[in-house]
Amino acid sequence: MYDPLDSDIAVYSWVLEHRAVDQQAIAETIGITPERVRSSIERLFRAHLLHANPEDPSDVYAVAPETATAELAAPLETHIRENERRIAVMRETLSRFSPYYHRRRSPREALEILENVQDVRNALNRASERCREEVLSCQPGGGSRVPEAMQEALLRDQAMLERGIVLRTLYHHTARFNGPSQAYVAANSDLGGQYRTSHELFGRLIVFDRELAFIPVQDDSWGAVVIREASTVAYLCQIFEQTWDRATPFADPVGQGLEEVSREIHETIVQLLAAGIKDEAIARRLGMSLRTARRHIADIMEQLEATSRFQAGANAAARGLLGADTRPPRLPL
Numbered sequence: 001m002y003d004p005l006d007s008d009i010a011v012y013s014w015v016l017e018h019r020a021v022d023q024q025a026i027a028e029t030i031g032i033t034p035e036r037v038r039s040s041i042e043r044l045f046r047a048h049l050l051h052a053n054p055e056d057p058s059d060v061y062a063v064a065p066e067t068a069t070a071e072l073a074a075p076l077e078t079h080i081r082e083n084e085r086r087i088a089v090m091r092e093t094l095s096r097f098s099p100y101y102h103r104r105r106s107p108r109e110a111l112e113i114l115e116n117v118q119d120v121r122n123a124l125n126r127a128s129e130r131c132r133e134e135v136l137s138c139q140p141g142g143g144s145r146v147p148e149a150m151q152e153a154l155l156r157d158q159a160m161l162e163r164g165i166v167l168r169t170l171y172h173h174t175a176r177f178n179g180p181s182q183a184y185v186a187a188n189s190d191l192g193g194q195y196r197t198s199h200e201l202f203g204r205l206i207v208f209d210r211e212l213a214f215i216p217v218q219d220d221s222w223g224a225v226v227i228r229e230a231s232t233v234a235y236l237c238q239i240f241e242q243t244w245d246r247a248t249p250f251a252d253p254v255g256q257g258l259e260e261v262s263r264e265i266h267e268t269i270v271q272l273l274a275a276g277i278k279d280e281a282i283a284r285r286l287g288m289s290l291r292t293a294r295r296h297i298a299d300i301m302e303q304l305e306a307t308s309r310f311q312a313g314a315n316a317a318a319r320g321l322l323g324a325d326t327r328p329p330r331l332p333l
Contacts, residue, residue, distance in 0.1 A: 002041070007032055011040040011047055016062035021050075042129075048072055108228040117222035120214070121152060127208045128156045135160060136240045137169040138205040141287045154184055161191040169196045170240070170247055172201055173265050185250055196247035199268040200285050202239055210237050237266025269296050270321050274313030 010030040020042060029032045036324060044050040048068035112121045128135075135157075161167055163196035167188070174198055175181040183194045206214040213233045217223040227233055248264075265286060272282045283293035306312035306317075 002036075004036075004043070007036050008040045009044055012044055012062055013035060014042075015050060015060060017059045019059075021058075021060040024038075029298045062152070067162065069250070090271075110227070110232075112226040112228075113217065113223065114226060115217075115221075115223045117149075120224045121149075121223065123224070123226060124153075124206065124214065125156060127212055127214075128160055131160055131165055131208045133209050136167045136205070136207040136210075136237060136239060137167070138201055138203065138243070139169060140172055140201040140204055150180060150184060154187065157188055158191060161188060161193055167192070168196075168244065170201060170243055171195065171197045171250065173197045173199050173262075174286060174292075176250065195250035196244060197250050198243055198247040199264045201287070202243060205236060205240065207233060207237055207240070210234065220268065265296070266300065268294075269300055270312070270316045273300065273309050274316055275298065275308060 007030075010032070012025055014026050014029060018071055022033050023037045023041070024036045030037075041050065044062075045052075048071045049062060049065065050060055051063055088273070089138075114123055128186075171181065171185075173177060175185075185193070189195065204216045210233060211228070211230070213227040213236050214224045215227065215236070217225055227236070269282060272285070279294055279297060280290060283290045286293065288296075301307070301312055304312045304315040308316050
Protein backbone atom coordinates (compact mmCIF):
# COMPACT_ATOMS: atom_id res chain seq x y z
CA MET A 1 0.00 0.00 0.00
CA TYR A 2 1.35 3.38 -1.01
CA ASP A 3 2.18 5.75 1.87
CA PRO A 4 3.01 9.33 0.83
CA LEU A 5 5.01 9.79 4.04
CA ASP A 6 7.42 7.04 3.01
CA SER A 7 7.99 8.80 -0.31
CA ASP A 8 8.47 12.16 1.42
CA ILE A 9 11.10 10.71 3.76
CA ALA A 10 12.95 9.08 0.87
CA VAL A 11 12.95 12.28 -1.21
CA TYR A 12 14.00 14.37 1.83
CA SER A 13 16.93 12.01 2.48
CA TRP A 14 18.05 12.15 -1.15
CA VAL A 15 17.97 15.98 -1.27
CA LEU A 16 19.73 16.18 2.13
CA GLU A 17 22.55 14.05 0.77
CA HIS A 18 22.88 15.61 -2.71
CA ARG A 19 21.79 19.22 -1.98
CA ALA A 20 19.93 19.28 -5.29
CA VAL A 21 16.60 18.34 -6.82
CA ASP A 22 16.71 16.03 -9.83
CA GLN A 23 13.29 14.47 -10.11
CA GLN A 24 14.37 11.83 -12.63
CA ALA A 25 17.41 10.80 -10.61
CA ILE A 26 15.36 10.69 -7.40
CA ALA A 27 12.68 8.55 -9.08
CA GLU A 28 15.23 6.07 -10.38
CA THR A 29 17.13 5.93 -7.08
CA ILE A 30 14.23 5.40 -4.70
CA GLY A 31 12.03 3.51 -7.15
CA ILE A 32 8.92 5.68 -7.43
CA THR A 33 7.36 7.53 -10.35
CA PRO A 34 8.40 11.10 -11.20
CA GLU A 35 4.82 12.24 -10.44
CA ARG A 36 5.13 10.95 -6.88
CA VAL A 37 8.54 12.60 -6.57
CA ARG A 38 7.03 15.93 -7.66
CA SER A 39 4.18 15.57 -5.16
CA SER A 40 6.64 14.80 -2.35
CA ILE A 41 8.80 17.80 -3.23
CA GLU A 42 5.72 20.07 -3.07
CA ARG A 43 4.75 18.70 0.33
CA LEU A 44 8.32 19.09 1.62
CA PHE A 45 8.39 22.74 0.54
CA ARG A 46 5.04 23.34 2.27
CA ALA A 47 6.44 21.68 5.40
CA HIS A 48 9.46 24.02 5.22
CA LEU A 49 11.76 20.95 5.10
CA LEU A 50 13.07 22.06 1.68
CA HIS A 51 14.31 25.56 0.91
CA ALA A 52 15.40 27.19 -2.34
CA ASN A 53 18.17 29.75 -2.58
CA PRO A 54 16.47 33.10 -3.36
CA GLU A 55 19.32 34.05 -5.70
CA ASP A 56 19.34 30.65 -7.46
CA PRO A 57 15.97 28.79 -7.35
CA SER A 58 17.62 25.67 -8.70
CA ASP A 59 19.72 25.51 -5.56
CA VAL A 60 17.43 23.46 -3.27
CA TYR A 61 18.52 22.15 0.11
CA ALA A 62 17.01 20.36 3.08
CA VAL A 63 16.88 21.84 6.60
CA ALA A 64 16.58 20.30 10.03
CA PRO A 65 13.04 19.34 11.13
CA GLU A 66 13.50 21.60 14.21
CA THR A 67 14.12 24.54 11.89
CA ALA A 68 11.01 23.73 9.85
CA THR A 69 8.97 23.37 13.02
CA ALA A 70 10.15 26.74 14.32
CA GLU A 71 9.26 28.44 11.04
CA LEU A 72 5.80 26.89 10.91
CA ALA A 73 5.10 27.50 14.60
CA ALA A 74 6.27 31.12 14.64
CA PRO A 75 2.94 32.64 13.40
CA LEU A 76 0.97 30.41 15.75
CA GLU A 77 3.18 31.35 18.70
CA THR A 78 2.79 35.01 17.79
CA HIS A 79 -0.98 34.53 17.79
CA ILE A 80 -0.83 32.73 21.15
CA ARG A 81 1.29 35.49 22.68
CA GLU A 82 -1.15 38.09 21.40
CA ASN A 83 -4.07 36.17 22.94
CA GLU A 84 -2.17 35.80 26.22
CA ARG A 85 -1.55 39.55 26.22
CA ARG A 86 -5.25 40.21 25.60
CA ILE A 87 -6.19 37.79 28.42
CA ALA A 88 -3.76 39.52 30.78
CA VAL A 89 -5.26 42.91 29.94
CA MET A 90 -8.75 41.48 30.42
CA ARG A 91 -7.87 40.04 33.83
CA GLU A 92 -6.19 43.24 34.96
CA THR A 93 -9.16 45.35 33.88
CA LEU A 94 -11.84 43.13 35.42
CA SER A 95 -9.85 42.54 38.61
CA ARG A 96 -10.44 46.19 39.47
CA PHE A 97 -14.10 45.27 40.07
CA SER A 98 -13.24 42.41 42.49
CA PRO A 99 -12.93 44.49 45.68
CA TYR A 100 -16.44 45.84 45.16
CA TYR A 101 -17.86 42.35 44.67
CA HIS A 102 -16.03 40.75 47.58
CA ARG A 103 -16.73 43.70 49.84
CA ARG A 104 -20.37 42.62 49.68
CA ARG A 105 -19.94 38.85 49.46
CA SER A 106 -16.72 38.05 51.33
CA PRO A 107 -17.21 35.52 54.18
CA ARG A 108 -14.87 37.61 56.31
CA GLU A 109 -17.21 40.55 55.95
CA ALA A 110 -20.46 38.56 56.30
CA LEU A 111 -19.20 36.46 59.20
CA GLU A 112 -16.58 37.43 61.78
CA ILE A 113 -15.34 35.48 64.80
CA LEU A 114 -14.44 37.41 67.96
CA GLU A 115 -12.40 35.08 70.15
CA ASN A 116 -12.24 36.91 73.50
CA VAL A 117 -14.53 38.90 75.74
CA GLN A 118 -12.65 42.18 75.28
CA ASP A 119 -13.09 42.08 71.51
CA VAL A 120 -16.77 41.27 72.00
CA ARG A 121 -17.30 44.19 74.37
CA ASN A 122 -15.46 46.58 72.06
CA ALA A 123 -17.54 45.45 69.09
CA LEU A 124 -20.79 45.80 71.07
CA ASN A 125 -19.82 49.28 72.21
CA ARG A 126 -19.06 50.34 68.61
CA ALA A 127 -22.32 48.87 67.37
CA SER A 128 -24.25 50.65 70.13
CA GLU A 129 -22.69 54.00 69.26
CA ARG A 130 -23.57 53.56 65.58
CA CYS A 131 -27.09 52.22 66.21
CA ARG A 132 -29.79 54.38 64.62
CA GLU A 133 -33.18 52.83 65.38
CA GLU A 134 -33.56 49.51 67.17
CA VAL A 135 -31.91 46.80 69.26
CA LEU A 136 -33.31 43.29 69.74
CA SER A 137 -31.75 41.25 72.52
CA CYS A 138 -32.24 37.78 73.92
CA GLN A 139 -30.43 37.05 77.20
CA PRO A 140 -31.06 33.51 78.45
CA GLY A 141 -29.97 32.27 81.83
CA GLY A 142 -32.02 34.18 84.39
CA GLY A 143 -29.51 35.92 86.62
CA SER A 144 -26.38 34.26 85.24
CA ARG A 145 -24.88 37.32 83.55
CA VAL A 146 -21.50 38.50 84.82
CA PRO A 147 -21.99 41.64 87.00
CA GLU A 148 -19.31 43.59 85.10
CA ALA A 149 -20.91 42.72 81.78
CA MET A 150 -24.35 43.65 83.12
CA GLN A 151 -23.11 47.03 84.36
CA GLU A 152 -21.45 47.75 81.02
CA ALA A 153 -24.61 46.69 79.19
CA LEU A 154 -26.69 48.94 81.48
CA LEU A 155 -24.64 52.02 80.58
CA ARG A 156 -24.66 51.06 76.90
CA ASP A 157 -28.42 50.51 76.84
CA GLN A 158 -29.22 53.69 78.75
CA ALA A 159 -27.13 55.74 76.32
CA MET A 160 -29.11 54.30 73.40
CA LEU A 161 -32.47 54.76 75.10
CA GLU A 162 -31.63 58.40 75.75
CA ARG A 163 -31.00 58.77 71.99
CA GLY A 164 -34.47 57.38 71.26
CA ILE A 165 -33.37 53.89 70.24
CA VAL A 166 -36.11 51.24 70.60
CA LEU A 167 -34.75 48.48 72.83
CA ARG A 168 -36.51 45.15 73.36
CA THR A 169 -35.04 42.34 75.47
CA LEU A 170 -36.10 38.78 76.25
CA TYR A 171 -35.19 37.00 79.50
CA HIS A 172 -36.00 33.65 81.01
CA HIS A 173 -38.82 33.72 83.56
CA THR A 174 -36.21 33.02 86.24
CA ALA A 175 -34.81 36.54 85.77
CA ARG A 176 -37.88 37.80 87.65
CA PHE A 177 -36.50 36.22 90.82
CA ASN A 178 -33.01 37.70 90.43
CA GLY A 179 -32.28 40.99 92.23
CA PRO A 180 -29.71 42.46 89.76
CA SER A 181 -31.96 41.59 86.81
CA GLN A 182 -34.93 43.23 88.52
CA ALA A 183 -32.93 46.42 89.16
CA TYR A 184 -31.60 46.41 85.58
CA VAL A 185 -35.07 46.11 84.07
CA ALA A 186 -36.55 48.70 86.43
CA ALA A 187 -33.87 51.27 85.56
CA ASN A 188 -34.19 50.82 81.80
CA SER A 189 -37.98 50.51 81.79
CA ASP A 190 -38.18 54.07 83.13
CA LEU A 191 -36.25 55.18 80.01
CA GLY A 192 -38.50 53.28 77.60
CA GLY A 193 -36.84 49.87 77.43
CA GLN A 194 -39.21 46.96 76.81
CA TYR A 195 -38.70 43.60 78.54
CA ARG A 196 -40.47 40.27 78.42
CA THR A 197 -39.78 36.82 79.84
CA SER A 198 -40.43 33.30 78.60
CA HIS A 199 -40.12 29.81 80.08
CA GLU A 200 -37.82 28.78 77.19
CA LEU A 201 -35.58 30.84 74.88
CA PHE A 202 -33.77 30.02 71.65
CA GLY A 203 -30.31 31.32 72.69
CA ARG A 204 -28.28 34.46 73.24
CA LEU A 205 -28.68 37.11 70.54
CA ILE A 206 -28.20 40.86 70.02
CA VAL A 207 -29.26 42.56 66.77
CA PHE A 208 -28.61 46.20 65.88
CA ASP A 209 -30.87 47.91 63.33
CA ARG A 210 -31.71 44.49 61.82
CA GLU A 211 -28.35 44.69 60.05
CA LEU A 212 -25.76 43.42 62.54
CA ALA A 213 -26.20 40.36 64.78
CA PHE A 214 -24.10 38.88 67.58
CA ILE A 215 -24.49 35.24 68.62
CA PRO A 216 -22.27 33.14 70.96
CA VAL A 217 -19.56 30.85 69.61
CA GLN A 218 -20.25 27.13 69.86
CA ASP A 219 -17.54 26.28 72.41
CA ASP A 220 -19.27 28.16 75.28
CA SER A 221 -16.34 30.58 75.60
CA TRP A 222 -16.81 34.34 75.87
CA GLY A 223 -16.33 34.79 72.12
CA ALA A 224 -19.00 35.77 69.63
CA VAL A 225 -19.91 35.43 65.97
CA VAL A 226 -20.70 38.71 64.22
CA ILE A 227 -23.16 38.31 61.33
CA ARG A 228 -23.73 40.95 58.65
CA GLU A 229 -25.32 38.80 55.94
CA ALA A 230 -28.81 40.24 55.42
CA SER A 231 -30.83 37.01 55.01
CA THR A 232 -29.29 35.40 58.09
CA VAL A 233 -29.90 38.51 60.21
CA ALA A 234 -33.52 38.68 59.00
CA TYR A 235 -33.98 35.01 59.93
CA LEU A 236 -32.71 35.64 63.47
CA CYS A 237 -35.01 38.65 63.82
CA GLN A 238 -37.97 36.51 62.79
CA ILE A 239 -37.15 33.96 65.50
CA PHE A 240 -36.92 36.80 68.03
CA GLU A 241 -40.31 38.22 67.00
CA GLN A 242 -42.03 34.84 67.35
CA THR A 243 -40.65 34.41 70.85
CA TRP A 244 -41.45 38.02 71.78
CA ASP A 245 -45.11 37.58 70.77
CA ARG A 246 -45.46 34.58 73.12
CA ALA A 247 -43.52 36.10 76.03
CA THR A 248 -44.89 37.77 79.20
CA PRO A 249 -44.32 41.52 79.77
CA PHE A 250 -41.80 42.31 82.50
CA ALA A 251 -42.83 45.91 83.11
CA ASP A 252 -42.96 45.59 86.92
CA PRO A 253 -40.10 43.23 87.72
CA VAL A 254 -40.67 43.19 91.49
CA GLY A 255 -44.25 41.98 91.69
CA GLN A 256 -45.84 41.46 88.30
CA GLY A 257 -46.91 37.98 87.23
CA LEU A 258 -44.75 35.94 89.58
CA GLU A 259 -47.55 33.46 90.18
CA GLU A 260 -48.18 33.14 86.45
CA VAL A 261 -44.53 32.62 85.51
CA SER A 262 -44.09 30.15 88.36
CA ARG A 263 -46.96 28.15 86.92
CA GLU A 264 -45.38 28.24 83.44
CA ILE A 265 -42.04 27.10 84.82
CA HIS A 266 -43.77 24.27 86.68
CA GLU A 267 -45.69 23.19 83.57
CA THR A 268 -42.58 23.32 81.39
CA ILE A 269 -40.60 21.14 83.81
CA VAL A 270 -43.45 18.62 83.80
CA GLN A 271 -43.36 18.58 79.98
CA LEU A 272 -39.58 18.12 79.92
CA LEU A 273 -39.66 15.39 82.56
CA ALA A 274 -42.29 13.52 80.56
CA ALA A 275 -40.06 13.83 77.49
CA GLY A 276 -37.17 12.24 79.39
CA ILE A 277 -34.97 15.35 79.40
CA LYS A 278 -32.08 15.20 81.89
CA ASP A 279 -31.74 17.59 84.83
CA GLU A 280 -28.79 19.48 83.27
CA ALA A 281 -30.68 20.11 80.03
CA ILE A 282 -33.80 21.25 81.92
CA ALA A 283 -31.74 23.74 83.95
CA ARG A 284 -30.09 25.08 80.82
CA ARG A 285 -33.32 25.43 78.87
CA LEU A 286 -35.06 27.25 81.72
CA GLY A 287 -32.13 29.50 82.60
CA MET A 288 -31.70 28.30 86.16
CA SER A 289 -28.97 26.63 88.15
CA LEU A 290 -28.83 22.85 88.30
CA ARG A 291 -29.48 23.00 92.04
CA THR A 292 -32.63 25.09 91.54
CA ALA A 293 -33.82 22.84 88.73
CA ARG A 294 -33.41 19.74 90.89
CA ARG A 295 -35.32 21.41 93.72
CA HIS A 296 -38.22 22.11 91.34
CA ILE A 297 -38.05 18.56 90.00
CA ALA A 298 -38.13 17.10 93.50
CA ASP A 299 -41.18 19.23 94.39
CA ILE A 300 -42.97 18.16 91.20
CA MET A 301 -42.17 14.47 91.74
CA GLU A 302 -43.59 14.78 95.26
CA GLN A 303 -46.74 16.56 94.04
CA LEU A 304 -47.27 13.91 91.37
CA GLU A 305 -46.61 11.12 93.90
CA ALA A 306 -44.06 9.68 91.50
CA THR A 307 -40.87 7.76 92.17
CA SER A 308 -39.56 7.86 88.58
CA ARG A 309 -39.67 10.16 85.61
CA PHE A 310 -41.78 7.66 83.70
CA GLN A 311 -44.30 7.56 86.52
CA ALA A 312 -44.22 11.36 86.77
CA GLY A 313 -45.08 11.60 83.07
CA ALA A 314 -47.86 9.05 83.38
CA ASN A 315 -49.35 10.76 86.45
CA ALA A 316 -49.08 14.18 84.78
CA ALA A 317 -50.87 12.89 81.70
CA ALA A 318 -53.58 11.31 83.85
CA ARG A 319 -54.15 14.65 85.58
CA GLY A 320 -54.27 16.54 82.26
CA LEU A 321 -51.05 18.45 82.95
CA LEU A 322 -49.50 17.73 79.56
CA GLY A 323 -52.14 19.37 77.44
CA ALA A 324 -50.77 22.93 77.54
CA ASP A 325 -48.53 23.85 74.63
CA THR A 326 -45.40 25.03 76.38
CA ARG A 327 -43.10 24.34 73.50
CA PRO A 328 -40.86 27.10 72.17
CA PRO A 329 -41.90 28.63 68.83
CA ARG A 330 -41.01 26.71 65.69
CA LEU A 331 -38.20 28.16 63.63
CA PRO A 332 -39.35 29.89 60.42
CA LEU A 333 -38.62 27.98 57.21
